[in-house]
Amino acid sequence: MKKVSSLKIAAVYIGTVVGAGFATGQEVLQFFSSFGIGGLWGIILVTLLFILYGYIIIELGLRLSAKSHLEILKASCGKVIAPIMDIIITFFLFGAVTAMLAGTGALFHQEFGIPIFIGCLIMAILSAITVLTGIKGVFNSISFVAPFLLISVIGISIYALIHHPLVINQTIHTNSNPLLSNWLVSALLYVSYNIILSIAILGPLGAQAKSKKTVRIGASLGGLGLGVSSLMIYFAITAYLPSVKDLEVPLAFIAESISPILKILFSIILIAEVFTTTVGALFGFASRIAENFKDSASRKWKTTVIITVIIAFFASLFGFSNLVKYLYPIIGYVGLLLLILLLISKIRTQKKRMP
Numbered sequence: 001m002k003k004v005s006s007l008k009i010a011a012v013y014i015g016t017v018v019g020a021g022f023a024t025g026q027e028v029l030q031f032f033s034s035f036g037i038g039g040l041w042g043i044i045l046v047t048l049l050f051i052l053y054g055y056i057i058i059e060l061g062l063r064l065s066a067k068s069h070l071e072i073l074k075a076s077c078g079k080v081i082a083p084i085m086d087i088i089i090t091f092f093l094f095g096a097v098t099a100m101l102a103g104t105g106a107l108f109h110q111e112f113g114i115p116i117f118i119g120c121l122i123m124a125i126l127s128a129i130t131v132l133t134g135i136k137g138v139f140n141s142i143s144f145v146a147p148f149l150l151i152s153v154i155g156i157s158i159y160a161l162i163h164h165p166l167v168i169n170q171t172i173h174t175n176s177n178p179l180l181s182n183w184l185v186s187a188l189l190y191v192s193y194n195i196i197l198s199i200a201i202l203g204p205l206g207a208q209a210k211s212k213k214t215v216r217i218g219a220s221l222g223g224l225g226l227g228v229s230s231l232m233i234y235f236a237i238t239a240y241l242p243s244v245k246d247l248e249v250p251l252a253f254i255a256e257s258i259s260p261i262l263k264i265l266f267s268i269i270l271i272a273e274v275f276t277t278t279v280g281a282l283f284g285f286a287s288r289i290a291e292n293f294k295d296s297a298s299r300k301w302k303t304t305v306i307i308t309v310i311i312a313f314f315a316s317l318f319g320f321s322n323l324v325k326y327l328y329p330i331i332g333y334v335g336l337l338l339l340i341l342l343l344i345s346k347i348r349t350q351k352k353r354m355p
Contacts, residue, residue, distance in 0.1 A: 003210040008143055009218025012205050013054055014225045015146035015276040016198040022153075022230050024103055024270065025237055025251035029244065030325060031180065031190045032230065033237045038183030042190070043234055047227025049191040053339065054219035056346050057199055061206020062215055068287050072203040076345035077338070085338060089196055090288045092331045094312060096197045096281035097127070099327060100274050101309075101316035106248035107274070111256075111267045120316045123271075124309040127278040131286060131305050135204060138283045142201070142276040149273040150229055152266050153251070157232035160254050164239040180329055188339075189332025196335040197277070200284020282308060 004012070022028045032039030057072060064071045069089060073082040101120040108119025130141055180186045209215045237250050240257075244250035252270065256263035282305065290304040 004139070004205065004208045004214075004218075005210065006214045006217035006221065008139075009058060009205060009209060009215065010221035010225060011143035011146045012139055013058075013198070013202065013219065013222030014150065014229075015142035015273070016201045016280045017050075017194045017226055018146060018149055018229070018273050018277065022226075022233050024107070024249045024274070025233055025244070025254070026103075026248060027190075027328070028230055028233045029237050029250055031186045031328075032183070032234050033241065034180075034245075035183040035186060036238075039186075039234055039238075040231075042183040042187035043227060043231050045184075045187045046191050046230060047223060049187075049223075049339075050194075050226050051220050051223030053191065053195050053342060054202065054223050055216055056342050057195070057202045058206035058209065058215045058219050059212060060345075061203040062209045062212065063206075064203075065207045066203035067207065069200045069203050069284060070288065072199060073338075077341045081337075081341065086288070088334055089199065089338075090285060092193075092196055092334070093200055093281045093285035093288075094308065095327050095331065097278055097285065097308065097312040098315040098318075100127075100278035100281065101312055102318065103249075103274050104271060104278075105316060107252065107267060107270060110247070110249050111252050111263065117317060120313055123275060123278060124313045126275060127282050128305050128309045130275075130279050131283045132302060135283070138201070138279055139205070139208075141279055145269075145272045145276050148269050150225060152269050153229050154232050156251065156255050156258065156262070156266065157236040159258055160236040160239055163258075188336060189329050192333070192335030192339055193328045193331040196331055196338060197281055199338075200287070201280040282312075 032042050035042065060066065060072050060075055064075055066072055070082075070086055073085050073089070076082075077085050101123050102116075104123035105116035105119035108114040108122075109116045130137055180189065206215060209218070233251065236254055237244055240250070240254055244253050247253050249270070252263060252267055255266040286301065286304045286308055289308070290298070290301045
């Protein structure tokens with residue numbers, strides 16, 4: 001497989017995070033906009049942490065020639081904690097697949113009046129087909145879609161702000177989620193759950209990188225892209241509060257307020273981005289369960305992928321906003337330990353290299 005460039009790394013990083021991170025607007029609404037002006041500080045912190053941890057994980061993947069997230073965990077968490085964290089991450093990867101199927105169902109229902117279960121089913125089928133093609137198909141699908149969403153999100157947000165001027169000091173705290181007590185906790189959990197859900201792709205991605213410099217530039221561009229996009233969505237959603245606070249897919253509502261045609265185009269791009277995160281999570285989960293990373297044509301691999309999407313499909317009917325509200329923060333709390341261990345591992349490695 002051809003070594004990936006910095007731009008490819010950035011695109012895959014953004015594409016892996018974006019579906020669960022901010023594509024629908026529901027995530028930014030609950031983790032940032034609901035805290036008013038505090039959400040701004042949260043996004044600044046999140047941007048820096050995305051750059052830092054993206055680099056740590058992808059560089060580890062390069063150094064270890066990682067084939068899954070397990071090598072990353074063994075190197076950073078130790079022999080005792082690594083197996084436990086592996087089980088937790090694998091479980092939450094399944095949770096991400098479920099949440100993304102639910103998000104698709106919510107989008108289809110809100111924007112096109114199509115029954116939720118049909119949207120969930122379509123995403124389940126498309127994701128399974130893509131994952132069955134192997135890691136090259138996963139990387140290509142993720143990196144291809146990411147730029148389209150970034151352009152559309154930034155464009156919609158700029159237009160929204162022009163027509164709905166935002167006064168930051170008038171934003172209000174609307175968060176009633178006991179799992180998200182303040183903006184600092186919310187920001188840390190946001191990074192944590194996104195890193196847990198993306199590590200299964202970022203580790204193997206690093207193994208395909210050209211060099212350490214490529215990793216550093218790619219992680220920086222990816223983290224910066226995620227931060228800027230989150231900031232733009234924060235502004236747009238806050239400007240439309242309280243109109244969007246009870247919607248499953250707030251960004252689609254904002255797009256519709258600009259133009260019905262834009263709403264349709266954005267919805268299509270949004271579905272594509274949710275698809276990339278679904279594919280990443282499904283690939284990470286199936287590769288660990290099947291314990292057969294390379295041979296995507298094996299019967300065990302195919303069976304694992306198919307059974308996983310079937311179970312996730314039924315679980316997704318629980319509802320997207322509920323999954324964002326409860327599943328994501330829980331993943332985040334568990335992931336805080338991983339963030340700490342990754343940072344400690346990086347510091348120790350740097351000290352060993354010092355003369």
